[in-house]
Amino acid sequence: MADQKMKERRRVSLMIMVLIFQVLSASLHGCLAATGQGQPPRKPTSIHPRAGVRSSVFLPVSGNVYPLGYYSVTIGIGNPPKPFQLDIDTGSDLTWVQCDAPCTGCTLRRDQLYNPSKNNFVDCKDPICLAVNSPNPPQCKNPNEKCCFQVQYADHGSVLGFIVLDTFPLRLVNGTLSKPNLAFGCGHRLQNRGLHPPTPTARVLGLGKSKASISSQLSSMGVTKNVFGHCLGDNRGFLFFGADFVPKSGMTWTRMLQSSSYKHYSSGPAELLFSGKPTGIKGVNVIFDTGST
Numbered sequence: 001m002a003d004q005k006m007k008e009r010r011r012v013s014l015m016i017m018v019l020i021f022q023v024l025s026a027s028l029h030g031c032l033a034a035t036g037q038g039q040p041p042r043k044p045t046s047i048h049p050r051a052g053v054r055s056s057v058f059l060p061v062s063g064n065v066y067p068l069g070y071y072s073v074t075i076g077i078g079n080p081p082k083p084f085q086l087d088i089d090t091g092s093d094l095t096w097v098q099c100d101a102p103c104t105g106c107t108l109r110r111d112q113l114y115n116p117s118k119n120n121f122v123d124c125k126d127p128i129c130l131a132v133n134s135p136n137p138p139q140c141k142n143p144n145e146k147c148c149f150q151v152q153y154a155d156h157g158s159v160l161g162f163i164v165l166d167t168f169p170l171r172l173v174n175g176t177l178s179k180p181n182l183a184f185g186c187g188h189r190l191q192n193r194g195l196h197p198p199t200p201t202a203r204v205l206g207l208g209k210s211k212a213s214i215s216s217q218l219s220s221m222g223v224t225k226n227v228f229g230h231c232l233g234d235n236r237g238f239l240f241f242g243a244d245f246v247p248k249s250g251m252t253w254t255r256m257l258q259s260s261s262y263k264h265y266s267s268g269p270a271e272l273l274f275s276g277k278p279t280g281i282k283g284v285n286v287i288f289d290t291g292s293t
């Protein structure tokens with residue numbers, strides 16, 4: 001029975017393609033999201049960028065709902081870049097990696113951790129520090145202090161650390177290598193209590209709504225448009241930043257709630273159907289959270 005449920009869930013996950021759009025235009029009421037309906041997503045190999053700007057980044061995704069329970073991409077950070085496998089999480093704003101500051105509770109080997117250097121700390125007066133810690137202001141005694149963060153996860157314990165800036169070399173689809181300096185968390189005190197063991201990744205790629213998320217930073221720096229999309233398959237799939245890979249057809253669009261009182265991407269109340277049949281779940285707020293299978 002449990003196996004059957006898992007299998008069904010997996011099939012459903014294969015048929016879901018979620019695209020989340022942040023359109024920074026007041027006239028459009030902001031965010032939009034779309035889900036493919038009834039049709040399997042196109043394979044990554046059949047997705048081609050549209051002609052035009054081609055200022056997008058395309059990354060392969062691995063992972064599955066079962067048995068792994070997470071999806072990840074590998075991104076290089078630093079110069080020379082060191083690879084970090086990160087859980088893609090639209091339910092989190094802050095990107096962070098396990099960090100040798102030194103670390104307690106890290107699950108990676110020491111040589112796999114991120115090494116912060118003295119000159120890449122973000123201080124308390126940096127606007128990104130406020131964005132990271134919103135709505136609670138950072139606990140800084142003086143504006144030149146290191147900006148700290150703490151995140152409590154619903155299912156994975158918590159992390160404490162500080163914010164750093166470093167290069168994320170990203171290959172744009174037109175071939176140009178972009179090297180934006182992005183802010184992210186150096187997590188050095190991890191508590192892995194929770195419902196399941198921590199994922200074996202370096203940790204989280206935050207794709208949430210706030211200005212601190214990677215998608216928002218890439219757009220505010222003019223690297224890619226404020227659009228991202230992903231297709232989650234069974235150990236295959238893709239994640240893109242920028243507008244070049246948005247399919248022209250086969251999409252259904254829905255409006256996203258814009259209010260800042262919603263921390264997550266949400267389309268408001270919805271009903272959940274399974275194979276077209278009611279599940280009894282309706283009228284509840286739906287959030288789009290890839291960090292939760």
Ligand SMILES: *[C@@H]1O[C@H](CO)[C@@H](O)[C@H](O)[C@H]1NC(C)=O
Binds near residue numbers: 175
């Ligand atoms: C690729 O796109 C970026 C951003 O639009 C631009 O700066 C760069 O010159 C482009 N490169 C090529 C080879 O067209």
